[in-house]
Amino acid sequence: MDLPISVRTNLISGQGSLAEAADVADGRVFLVTDPGIVAAGHVARLEALFRAKGTPCQRFDAVTENPDEADVQACVAAFEAAFGDEKPEWIVALGGGSSIDVAKGCSMLVASGGRMRDYIGHKTTRKPQLPVLAIPTTAGTGSEVQSFALITNSDTGRKMACGGEAPAVAILDPDLTRSQPPFVAACAGLDTLAHAVETAVTKARTEASVQYAREACRLVERNFETSLRRPEDVAARSAMLRASAAAGIAIENSMLGAAHSMANPLTRQFGVVHGQAVGQLLPFVVRFNAEDSAAAAAYAELAYDAGVAEHTDPIPVAVNKLIVRLSELVAIAGFERTFANVPASAIEALATEAAEQWTAQFNPRHVDVHAFRALFAQVTA
Ligand SMILES: [Zn+2]
Numbered sequence: 001m002d003l004p005i006s007v008r009t010n011l012i013s014g015q016g017s018l019a020e021a022a023d024v025a026d027g028r029v030f031l032v033t034d035p036g037i038v039a040a041g042h043v044a045r046l047e048a049l050f051r052a053k054g055t056p057c058q059r060f061d062a063v064t065e066n067p068d069e070a071d072v073q074a075c076v077a078a079f080e081a082a083f084g085d086e087k088p089e090w091i092v093a094l095g096g097g098s099s100i101d102v103a104k105g106c107s108m109l110v111a112s113g114g115r116m117r118d119y120i121g122h123k124t125t126r127k128p129q130l131p132v133l134a135i136p137t138t139a140g141t142g143s144e145v146q147s148f149a150l151i152t153n154s155d156t157g158r159k160m161a162c163g164g165e166a167p168a169v170a171i172l173d174p175d176l177t178r179s180q181p182p183f184v185a186a187c188a189g190l191d192t193l194a195h196a197v198e199t200a201v202t203k204a205r206t207e208a209s210v211q212y213a214r215e216a217c218r219l220v221e222r223n224f225e226t227s228l229r230r231p232e233d234v235a236a237r238s239a240m241l242r243a244s245a246a247a248g249i250a251i252e253n254s255m256l257g258a259a260h261s262m263a264n265p266l267t268r269q270f271g272v273v274h275g276q277a278v279g280q281l282l283p284f285v286v287r288f289n290a291e292d293s294a295a296a297a298a299y300a301e302l303a304y305d306a307g308v309a310e311h312t313d314p315i316p317v318a319v320n321k322l323i324v325r326l327s328e329l330v331a332i333a334g335f336e337r338t339f340a341n342v343p344a345s346a347i348e349a350l351a352t353e354a355a356e357q358w359t360a361q362f363n364p365r366h367v368d369v370h371a372f373r374a375l376f377a378q379v380t381a
Contacts, residue, residue, distance in 0.1 A: 028082075028083050033060075112126055135171045142249070194279060265349070300322075
């Protein structure tokens, strides 16, 4: 069934749009962020906006990378302690995907109770949640437009996609992504690219979600390199934020594929940063999936649309050009040797865990342990 796309988050974008935060979140604000964002000065700017408006604001600024259930519980405890007897009316997330995911998780737990592991899957919370205003400082995970919070199980170390409500509003201000360290910008940009390429071909894709995937792909193709080489270029950074949100909307409707299934065990077992992992896996996964003729046609459309291939190119040529371009973008990010420290002896465990990932079922070509074994052997060769 080709349902119309759901876009649940109101987007406010443009340079200086952070100034609108205090108009959006106009009641007691509970701010969720991390120490790096405090150090970058963004928290002080946002708090000054709330102060100027007379909006009370209290904060939790201890979010860590790849947040787990304990991070969300700590955030919930700070939420419960904020404002005494009165409760916060807005949760504002300022930061990367980790801060936004913790804020969404906090909103889920204060409404419905329990632990994050109780909410694995689609829309499992039952009670209305407090509205979240998401303000990304990286471009990006697309978490600002998604209903899923990615939280690690504190016992097993595995990532869980926990389904609640998407942020009510997201502010996409390129002034905030200027402070991304180059490595973070490169990882986040490749993550967006992987979201765009995977959502364009998944089994769950719809006509509408493919349009968002293609828009994201076009924007990354034209702006990723510039945003890395000239981080002062506001237009390029703005385009990357829009790409991240567009790809996030596509994920909400299309889910993801094998590159994401393979990235999670690499992150958990070897500490490889998510964006770096999915970026480097992508050309291999595209080559594997393109054995399926429908997937190959979808990749070719993506390549024509992004200007990576000529419209006159036959499908196999267009797919090949897409693979070459993806590899180039990985090289531009400086990540060609990401898996050098992964030994051949680890392939079996990696393949087993990849096959258990939720995202594997949406990959356009059937993937099982056997297929993942072969793919991991290729990428670590
Ligand atoms: Zn991702």
